[in-house]
Amino acid sequence: MKFKVAVIGLKIGTCFSKAAVSLPDTELVIAYDRFYRENTSIDYKFYEENHIRIAASEDEIYASDADVVVVASPDHFHAEQSVRALRAGKHVICEKPLAPTLDECRRIIAAVKESGRQFMIAQVGRYSPGFETARALLNAGRIGRLVCLETEYAHDYTHSPGFMNWRRDPAIKRQGFLGGGCHALDLARWLAGDPLEVFCYMNHLFLPDWPAPDTGIAIAKFPGDAIGRVFVSIGVKRPYTMRTSLYGTGGTIICDNTSPSIQISESSLYKPTANVAFAEIPVSPKSHNHTAELKDFIDYLKRNEPTPTNVYEGAKTVLFAESAIRSAETGQPVKIVYDLE
Structure with missing residues (x-):
């Protein structure tokens, strides 16, 4: 069939x-x-x-x-x-x-x-081989307990306003921190679990004629006392990237969705006096699989x-973004309450 x-x-x-x-x-x-x-x-x-x-x-x-x-x-x-x-x-x-x-x-x-x-x-992002491999290594305990992660969505939309300029239409007022940033926000959730609290700063300097802030940095608390930073910019002047770093008690993983390899450093593989280095793991560079x-x-x-990437997973990522935006607007940390129904 x-x-x-x-x-x-x-x-x-x-x-x-x-x-x-x-x-x-x-x-x-x-x-x-x-x-x-x-x-x-x-x-x-x-x-x-x-x-x-x-x-x-x-x-x-x-x-x-x-x-x-x-x-x-x-x-x-x-x-x-x-x-x-x-x-x-x-x-x-x-x-x-x-x-x-x-x-x-x-x-x-x-x-x-x-x-x-x-x-x-x-x-x-959950189907990018680089991120899939990083998550498998993390879940296998290769870098120990997750302490901190940093992820980003850096993508200059200056020349990508969408058909009929829908991304910059003031009547729609698309929030770039959600519309594009949901890639990084969802990746953070997928790797570290559902965030408990978020504090965020945003500004509006790259694309001042667009209707919503174009750049933001969110700091979040995750389960297990892990912390994380999510950087989102739809105006940053650099090549597209979703570079992500995972810092664990036993090592570090650096990965993205466009490179042919990810990097891992495992403390169990070198002596305390040795030079610390990264090993490379080949992956298929597929950013939109x-x-x-x-x-x-x-x-x-x-x-x-049912698929694991279900409707609740989508809603939780929107909630993460909404909470970060509210924090930026109020100047206060926001505890994330998962009231989805």
Whole structure:
């Protein structure tokens, strides 16, 4: 049996479309973008050569015979489209962030519970081989107990405002700390556990004509007395990076999602007087591994099991971001209360 896949939003969504065409257990049956002809950055050739039906309206997606709907539209459409797909009886993969606000996340959670369908939040950092390897090493105890982590999302959006400038639209007021920073925030949660408290500073100096702060640094407390720093900037003048450092009682791991290796230093491998050095572990540099995401979701569907990257995982990352933003606005630390329903 092949699972029939539909995709809404054909910029980043085309990555899922191509995955659905390439995987043996999936079939791309329909796709939709409300600006399909206007947005010339869409890969028309792919859809034409593969004879993919392009829906004339969003309603056609929900009325189709698709088993899975991928919601890959801009952030502010995620809640409405996810809820409609779930109510239509579809399993859903939703691009990150789950939604712009926790209240919208709660609407999706309620729809998941009511529908009985499976739901995956596409936090693609969890499928980057560098981060997967780092987490496996951490969980295996290779660097001892986690003491501190530092992670970042540094990505200059100056020339990437989105189609029709939606990322910088004051009516939408997208929060870069959530919209882009959810990559780093989710990675911190995945590695260190759900944060307990956060304090954050933000400023608005790189992109002053954008509607929300462009740079922030959050300091958080994690379970087990670990602490962490999350740096997010959508205006920083440097190449894209999600460089992450994990400091444990027995060593250090340095990793990212674009390099062909990660580094590890283990105190058990050298004498106290020796020169401390890093060893390199080769990994595949895949920063946006959407094929692995879709395959994983389909594998869980085949086993009739819920995916670990479920709707609650998406909501917790939004809550982390909202708490950091509130801290920056009030100048006070914020205790994070996981009231998700």
